[in-house]
Amino acid sequence: MAPRNHATARQxxxxxxxxRLREAAxxxxxxxxxxxxxxxxxxxxxxxxxxxxxxxxxxxLAAHYAxxxxxxxxxxxxxxxxxxxxxxxxxxxxxxxxxxxTAEAEHHAKFLxxxxxxxxxxxxxxxxxxRAVYTYMMPDLPESxxxxxxxxxxxxxxxxxxxxxxxxxxxxHEFALRVRVAGRQTSLAQLRAILDQIExxxxxxxxxxxxxxxxxxxxxxxxxxxxxxxxxxxxxxDSPTGTAFINAEPQLKQLRTLLRKVKxxxxxxxxxxxxxxxxxxxx
Numbered sequence: 001m002a003p004r005n006h007a008t009a010r011q012x013x014x015x016x017x018x019x020r021l022r023e024a025a026x027x028x029x030x031x032x033x034x035x036x037x038x039x040x041x042x043x044x045x046x047x048x049x050x051x052x053x054x055x056x057x058x059x060x061l062a063a064h065y066a067x068x069x070x071x072x073x074x075x076x077x078x079x080x081x082x083x084x085x086x087x088x089x090x091x092x093x094x095x096x097x098x099x100x101x102t103a104e105a106e107h108h109a110k111f112l113x114x115x116x117x118x119x120x121x122x123x124x125x126x127x128x129x130x131r132a133v134y135t136y137m138m139p140d141l142p143e144s145x146x147x148x149x150x151x152x153x154x155x156x157x158x159x160x161x162x163x164x165x166x167x168x169x170x171x172x173h174e175f176a177l178r179v180r181v182a183g184r185q186t187s188l189a190q191l192r193a194i195l196d197q198i199e200x201x202x203x204x205x206x207x208x209x210x211x212x213x214x215x216x217x218x219x220x221x222x223x224x225x226x227x228x229x230x231x232x233x234x235x236x237x238d239s240p241t242g243t244a245f246i247n248a249e250p251q252l253k254q255l256r257t258l259l260r261k262v263k264x265x266x267x268x269x270x271x272x273x274x275x276x277x278x279x280x281x282x283x
Contacts, residue, residue: 007049009101009245010108013234014079015049016247017072018061022047025065035064053080075228087155094148098243103152105234105245106159106166111226114170115262117218120177120190121170122153123160124197129190130154132182160202169204171266177207177279184283191280198273206266207275215265220258 007015022032029040029047036043036057045051053061055077062073088103106112106123114121119133130153134146141149160168180187197203208215223236235246235255246252267275 006097008097008104010079010104011049011052013049013232013245013247014053014076015047017076017232018053018058019047021062021065021067027065032061032064036060055081069229069231071229072231075232078228079232087158088152091148091152095152099149099152101245102236102243103156103159105225105236106156108227109159109166109225110228112160112166112168113224113226113259114168115217115220115222115259116170116176117173117221118176118179119181120194121172123157123168124170124194124203125153126186126190126193127154128186129181132186136181160197165202167204168202169206171206171208171262173208174210174275174279177276188280188283191276191283195273195276195280198269198276204269205272205276206263206269207272208262208266209275212265215262217258217262217265220262222255222258224255224259 022029029043032038033040033043042051046053046057058077058080059073062076067073086104086107088100088107091100112123114123119125120129122130125133127150130150131146134141134149138146159166177191194205198205208217221238225234225236227233231249233247233252235252237244237246246255266272
């Protein structure tokens with residue numbers, strides 16, 4: 001199989017998990033290649049996500065690595081053999097790859113948890129709100145590039161809507177709800193859109209009031225994605241250099257602890273809904 005020119009985040013993750021299993025078994029790539037009548041270069045390409053792997057190969061690798069976690073093996077097989085071309089593929093070559101990787105990760109999520117401090121979460125944004133954010137962050141962006149970004153963001157909402165929405169819980173700081181990225185009407189429409197999502201039962205929203213004691217989580221923004229098994233959880237965090245996909249267990253453990261702290265500082269869902277209602281009335 002010819003190497004890929006570009007590996008998606010999901011393909012990279014599959015390769016990383018296979019590498020971790022190999023290293024845990026104390027095997028070198030060369031030794032595995034000999035067992036499978038392959039080459040160390042081919043094994044490296046699979047582990048980098050640059051080459052695909054069949055179900056048979058994934059199961060043979062797991063057997064050689066003495067992995068007995070059947071749920072994990074089945075999940076890795078699903079990652080290797082899923083040939084679904086999701087809606088996000090329509091934007092390949094149009095938007096940066098991270099946009100597509102994020103949508104794909106959300107599509108395969110078992111549960112989505114998000115913390116946002118400065119903006120309304122992307123999965124809840126209206127078109128006007130999203131356009132205002134992109135325009136502010138990239139003022140020189142032409143309409144031909146701005147429109148696909150807004151459209152992509154709105155299509156991402158499908159994961160938490162429809163007949164079989166993915167469970168989604170977001171914790172939003174009051175600041176994000178109050179800041180006017182555009183005008184009053186855009187902010188009011190955004191708050192009403194969040195309330196509508198809550199009423200429809202699509203999402204669980206918790207709010208952190210600005211006067212909440214004991215909250216020092218200004219850098220807590222993240223999306224935590226529960227995978228099919230805990231071993232395949234992923235966290236997404238934005239930085240000045242881009243979006244990082246985090247899958248190392250020590251880091252994920254720290255982020256789960258941070259999530260619990262932030263959640264403890266937030267209002268319960270009913271109180272949060274009432275809080276947003278009051279903010280809308282103030283506008």
